Amino acid sequence: MMHNLQTLIENYLEYCGAQKRLDAKTLKAYRIDLNQFSEWTSVPDITKITSETLENHIGNLHTKYKPKTVKRKIASLKAFFHYLEYKELIDRNPFSKIQVRFRGPVILPKTIPLHTVETFLTTIYRQRDHAKTDYQKRSTLRDAAVTELLFATGMRISELCTLKNADVNLYDGIILIFGKGSKQRRIQIGNYDVIHILKEYKKEFITEIENCNYFFVSPSGKALSDQSVRRMINKYTSLAAIDLHITPSYVSTHFRNQSVRGGCRYPLYPGNAWSQFHQYNRNIYSCCYVKAA
Numbered sequence: 001m002m003h004n005l006q007t008l009i010e011n012y013l014e015y016c017g018a019q020k021r022l023d024a025k026t027l028k029a030y031r032i033d034l035n036q037f038s039e040w041t042s043v044p045d046i047t048k049i050t051s052e053t054l055e056n057h058i059g060n061l062h063t064k065y066k067p068k069t070v071k072r073k074i075a076s077l078k079a080f081f082h083y084l085e086y087k088e089l090i091d092r093n094p095f096s097k098i099q100v101r102f103r104g105p106v107i108l109p110k111t112i113p114l115h116t117v118e119t120f121l122t123t124i125y126r127q128r129d130h131a132k133t134d135y136q137k138r139s140t141l142r143d144a145a146v147t148e149l150l151f152a153t154g155m156r157i158s159e160l161c162t163l164k165n166a167d168v169n170l171y172d173g174i175i176l177i178f179g180k181g182s183k184q185r186r187i188q189i190g191n192y193d194v195i196h197i198l199k200e201y202k203k204e205f206i207t208e209i210e211n212c213n214y215f216f217v218s219p220s221g222k223a224l225s226d227q228s229v230r231r232m233i234n235k236y237t238s239l240a241a242i243d244l245h246i247t248p249s250y251v252s253t254h255f256r257n258q259s260v261r262g263g264c265r266y267p268l269y270p271g272n273a274w275s276q277f278h279q280y281n282r283n284i285y286s287c288c289y290v291k292a293a
Contacts, residue, residue: 001242003045003046003089004044004045004046005038005043005044005045005046005049006038006039006044007082008046008089009031009034009035009038009080012030012034012080012083012084013030013031013034015029015083016030029072029076030076030079030080033072033073033076033077034074034076034077034080037057037077037111040057040060041053041057046084046089046090047091049081050094050113051094051095051096051097051098053094054077054094054095054098055087055098057077058070058074058098058100061073061074065175065260067127074100077095078095081093081094081095082095112246116226116244116246117151118241119240120147120236120240120246121144121147121148121151122235122238122240123236123239123240124140124143124144124147125144127143127218127239128140128141128143128144135219137220138204138205139219141197141200141201141204142201142205142216142217142224143232143236144197144201145197145200145201145216145230145234146160146216146224146229147232147233148193148194148197148198149175149194149198152189152191153177153187153189153196155175155177155187156179157226157229157230158226159177159178159179160216160224160229161214161216161223161224161225162178162214162223163175163177163214163215163216164213164214164215165209165210165213165214165215167215168202168215170195170198170202172188172200173188173189173190174186174188174189175187175189181290190242202215205217206223208221215223221279235244238264
């Protein structure tokens with residue numbers, strides 16, 4: 001029973017949750033990958049699994065999945081067998097004799113066409129102009145501020161939603177961003193229209209901002225959630241009749257792509273002055289990127 005593959009998988013997943021403190025999504029992925037291996041192999045005894053068994057399984061995965069998915073499933077298996085070796089449940093790790101190196105196809109990142117960006121932002125400002133109730137006016141003001149900052153900086157939605165009031169210096173136009181691994185970076189916003197809409201938003205929402213200490217707030221007065229921003233993006237994509245599924249990663253990729261094409265490292269997108277949109281291509285808008293000390 002000690003060498004039963006399915007039992008060991010359950011023990012490993014329990015170990016990952018209790019000792020390694022892995023999140024629910026990672027545990028779910030591990031369970032799927034390991035159970036798939038358990039169902040595929042006809043060897044229930046872990047000590048009978050050889051390098052050849054693993055090579056055959058990997059070959060089978062390549063016939064069903066894309067390289068990125070195969071890499072993830074192999075990583076799950078490697079971690080499992082490393083655990084078995086660490087716990088001395090197997091004498092030799094069968095992965096030690098396997099060299100798994102393959103290059104997946106190079107996939108170019110998807111970007112948003114400039115005319116689509118223009119249409120998207122124009123739709124938000126049009127909705128704001130036509131707003132009838134105070135609630136609609138405030139909501140569209142916040143949506144405009146969120147969208148302008150996303151396109152101006154290329155920051156992740158999670159970074160935008162966790163911006164504290166103290167992180168946004170609109171007097172100097174500096175945004176302090178806390179990214180992955182608690183790394184900090186400062187972005188200087190050099191476009192007046194972006195600064196203006198952010199100042200207008202802050203003036204309108206100052207009470208909620210000071211109460212929750214986050215710069216972008218929800219209607220309930222709490223920090224704006226990632227899901228709320230995603231729903232907002234989907235909403236205006238639909239209203240603008242844009243035949244493109246715009247995702248937050250598209251925004252970041254679009255920012256980086258246009259930064260390179262614009263000729264400077266981190267140029268800003270125009271704000272709501274879309275009559276001057278052509279000036280972007282002449283590199284009128286600029287932004288300084290400075291790492292925090």
